[in-house]
Amino acid sequence: MSTDLEGLFTALNATIGKSAMADAEFGETFRQMMAALVRFDYVVVFAYRGKERPIDLYSTFDRDEHIVFVTLYQAGPYLLDPFYHTARGRREGVLRMRELAPDRFFSSEYYRTYYVQTGLAEEIGFFVNADDDITIVLSLMRREETGVFPPAEFMTLKKVEPLVATMVRHYWSGLASRFDAQLADGSRARRKPGQSETVPPAEAVWRDLNLTSRETSIVELVLQGHSSESIGLKLNISTGTVKVHRRNVYRKLGISSQTQLLSLYLKNLA
Structure with missing residues (x-):
């Protein structure tokens, strides 16, 4: 045009x-x-x-x-x-x-x-x-x-x-104050009795699911749309190691598909 x-x-x-x-x-x-x-x-x-x-x-x-x-x-x-x-x-x-x-x-x-x-x-x-x-x-x-x-x-x-x-x-x-207010409001709504920290919900998605930090990194990359090969390159590990971690995560979470993984992810965000 x-x-x-x-x-x-x-x-x-x-x-x-x-x-x-x-x-x-x-x-x-x-x-x-x-x-x-x-x-x-x-x-x-x-x-x-x-x-x-x-x-x-x-x-x-x-x-x-x-x-x-x-x-x-x-x-x-x-x-x-x-x-x-x-x-x-x-x-x-x-x-x-x-x-x-x-x-x-x-x-x-x-x-x-x-x-x-x-x-x-x-x-x-x-x-x-x-x-x-x-x-x-x-x-x-x-x-x-x-x-x-x-x-x-x-x-x-x-x-x-x-x-x-x-x-x-x-x-x-000057948007920082708006983020601070939003984070404080959200934390008050989610906070359990006796809990005082201000934590973005994304930080706590896998916290109660017994995943290691490596497993957490891998499943998040899977959900973002990375292949096992791409994940291996990003994390500097072999493709085979990525696949082993993925199998372990699915077993821990009691799921068998990426559809279930995404559903669990969004459920824990909520």
């Missing part, structure tokens, strides 16, 4: 003289800027910090879509999302989902159980690192009927990335 210069300048003009903007206001400005440059169907913006529940800053979904893309995602599937793991790794730039996904992601139980519900052909994210170990990811999504982003549009997004990053760091600064 051709660049809509009038639409782009109108969006940028909305920021002139404003030292601060509310989430919805800046999110809409970003949407208008992107709409002047490329074609997409949805926008969603999440802020990530460690393993904590991501904060949704802005989205364009209707109510039913919001349940799939935001509510269900925040309930636990985010922990298996390639965008989440890229954000945790503090990588920056404009990145395609398919370039970040593990080798078995598109045949993983996470993909079949959750991601296919989105009906997306492609997702591209602006990854912007902010202070306090926070990464903000602004996603542009295209449905299957729309198709993937053409190479020319992807290059356009890469060219505008420095401007987007500067604006994001300015208008979405």
